[in-house]
Amino acid sequence: MQKPMSHSYGAPSPPVHVRELRKIYRDIAAVDGISFSLQSGSITALLGGNGAGKTTTISMLMGLVVPTSGEARVFGADMARERHKVLHRMNFESPFVDVPMRLTVRQNLEVFARLYGVRDLKGRIAETAEEFRLADFLDRPYGKLSAGQKTRVSLAKALLNEPELLLLDEPTASLDPDTADWARSKLEGYCCGRGATVVLASHNMAEVERLADRVIMLEKGRIIADETPPELIKRFGRANLEEVFLAIARRGVADGEDTRSTA
Amino acid sequence: MNQGAPAASRLSTLREQRTLAASGRRIYGLVLRYWYVIRSSWPRTAELIYWPLVQMLMWGFLQTYLAQTTSFAAKAAGLFIGGVLLWDILVRSQLGFAVAFLEEIWSRNLGHLMMSPLRPAELVAALILVSLIKLLVAMVPVALLAYALFGFNVLGLGFAFAAFFANLVIMSWSLGLVSAGVVVRWGLGAESFAWLIVFVFLPLCCVYYPVATLPPWLQTVALALPPTYVFEGLRAIVLRGDVVGHLMVTALALNALYFAAGWATFAYFLRSARVNGTLVQMGE
Numbered sequence: 141m142q143k144p145m146s147h148s149y150g151a152p153s154p155p156v157h158v159r160e161l162r163k164i165y166r167d168i169a170a171v172d173g174i175s176f177s178l179q180s181g182s183i184t185a186l187l188g189g190n191g192a193g194k195t196t197t198i199s200m201l202m203g204l205v206v207p208t209s210g211e212a213r214v215f216g217a218d219m220a221r222e223r224h225k226v227l228h229r230m231n232f233e234s235p236f237v238d239v240p241m242r243l244t245v246r247q248n249l250e251v252f253a254r255l256y257g258v259r260d261l262k263g264r265i266a267e268t269a270e271e272f273r274l275a276d277f278l279d280r281p282y283g284k285l286s287a288g289q290k291t292r293v294s295l296a297k298a299l300l301n302e303p304e305l306l307l308l309d310e311p312t313a314s315l316d317p318d319t320a321d322w323a324r325s326k327l328e329g330y331c332c333g334r335g336a337t338v339v340l341a342s343h344n345m346a347e348v349e350r351l352a353d354r355v356i357m358l359e360k361g362r363i364i365a366d367e368t369p370p371e372l373i374k375r376f377g378r379a380n381l382e383e384v385f386l387a388i389a390r391r392g393v394a395d396g397e398d399t400r401s402t403a
Numbered sequence: 404m405n406q407g408a409p410a411a412s413r414l415s416t417l418r419e420q421r422t423l424a425a426s427g428r429r430i431y432g433l434v435l436r437y438w439y440v441i442r443s444s445w446p447r448t449a450e451l452i453y454w455p456l457v458q459m460l461m462w463g464f465l466q467t468y469l470a471q472t473t474s475f476a477a478k479a480a481g482l483f484i485g486g487v488l489l490w491d492i493l494v495r496s497q498l499g500f501a502v503a504f505l506e507e508i509w510s511r512n513l514g515h516l517m518m519s520p521l522r523p524a525e526l527v528a529a530l531i532l533v534s535l536i537k538l539l540v541a542m543v544p545v546a547l548l549a550y551a552l553f554g555f556n557v558l559g560l561g562f563a564f565a566a567f568f569a570n571l572v573i574m575s576w577s578l579g580l581v582s583a584g585v586v587v588r589w590g591l592g593a594e595s596f597a598w599l600i601v602f603v604f605l606p607l608c609c610v611y612y613p614v615a616t617l618p619p620w621l622q623t624v625a626l627a628l629p630p631t632y633v634f635e636g637l638r639a640i641v642l643r644g645d646v647v648g649h650l651m652v653t654a655l656a657l658n659a660l661y662f663a664a665g666w667a668t669f670a671y672f673l674r675s676a677r678v679n680g681t682l683v684q685m686g687e
Contacts, residue, residue, distance in 0.1 A: 199680070239510075
């Protein structure tokens with residue numbers, strides 16, 4: 141497990157620092173006292189079954205949900221109280237959150253570029269359109285695009301402001317294998333090129349193995365594993381991450397040794 | 404130290420100017436988003452004009468008929484048509500604000516906006532500007548037709564019209580803030596609240612009759628509402644040619660309270676939605 145970075149005075153804040161984060165809805169703990177820090181330039185996958193707490197964690201990292209207790213800090217800012225200090229340095233992509241359907245792709249990119257204070261608006265939109273192969277449908281309404289085209293637009297929107305922290309929720313869901321592979325390459329390229337930090341929630345284990353250099357596995361709002369993908373696979377004695385995930389999800393056993401002994 | 408102080412002050416001023424400029428760019432960006440929606444659909448634009456036009460025609464012809472049959476209506480030319488135009492300023496401005504906000508919920512875009520650097524006050528500023536744009540699109544053609552068909556020139560009210568307009572739109576924004584807050588907190592289940600809230604004020608604000616018509620206890624309620632003073636002011640001008648300054652000052656003071664309450668309600672429900680997690684679940 142990675143140790144949190146120190147917070148001595150004057151030291152740069154880690155991109156993400158989560159301490160004893162807890163979110164309780166009525167009497168259900170969606171996130172139950174998790175702590176972790178992310179290093180700059182890392183790609184970290186949040187894994188877990190439905191209701192494990194991934195989306196709630198990401199929502200608290202964006203400041204859209206206020207924690208019941210604990211804190212989520214991004215670039216040193218407490219996201220419950222001072223998120224506007226850092227929101228321009230981050231962005232988010234999810235195929236489940238649409239951008240306005242009636243606006244064309246170009247109009248959407250223009251609006252978001254203005255919201256994020258992007259300089260050289262037209263130049264950046266042209267650059268992004270070329271990079272994400274949007275030119276053919278740049279002036280078509282977003283609502284009339286195919287799922288693959290919509291995902292490309294969402295990715296372009298997420299990278300418009302060249303974020304230092306990128307939060308991705310199932311970024312390649314509903315994409316065909318070829319487009320999904322292309323999208324992963326784009327994300328890999330962006331992160332390597334810019335040194336951006338990425339938090340990725342995904343159910344696609346092959347995607348996680350390829351992209352992530354760290355996996356935080358959640359179950360019932362708690363961290364049950366926090367390692368690199370190869371370490372996790374080795375500890376659980378499985379062939380790949382998919383098998384590790386299935387073993388944990390089906391048996392509900394948090395400890396790798398127990399999982400192996402019952403396999 | 405002495406040299407450092409002015410430099411620090413200049414730096415602080417520069418920083419404030421940059422912050423304001425960035426804020427302006429975000430507001431403009433969001434106004435642009437709503438403008439693109441209006442522009443993308445002619446039925447929406449037609450819908451903006453449709454009801455004010457129907458209302459104006461109906462009240463205009465009714466007044467023409469009454470003017471031929473009763474001496475009071477003949478004397479009070481412009482009372483009904485002025486009332487309907489002013490009432491529509493309140494309704495169209497409130498709906499302009501509320502529907503622009505609902506657009507974000509319908510398109511499941513509120514999450515994107517809330518995780519962007521856009522601040523709640525900037526969102527409200529953009530909604531206010533959009534409500535004004537929609538109001539102009541709706542009311543300018545209708546006001547021109549009212550003049551052409553019935554000889555009623557709303558600008559003939561002079562300075563009073565500016566005061567009426569200001570008081571009505573400020574009240575509409577307060578109602579818009581409350582309706583947006585309710586939708587943020589309770590989702591699309593509360594959408595009808597945003598559409599209907601303004602109509603509660605139709606009987607209470609005494610659009611077409613004097614406050615004295617109401618029972619005494621209801622008069623107290625009516626006098627606590629800024630639009631009542633606008634419609635009383637309209638009657639004072641049309642019937643007696645009175646000056647309405649004192650009425651407008653009272654309306655403005657009440658409006659300041661209503662707007663503060665509207666903002667507090669919106670801010671409270673927005674915070675409440677972040678606590679309850681409803682902000683991330685919002686959509687069709």
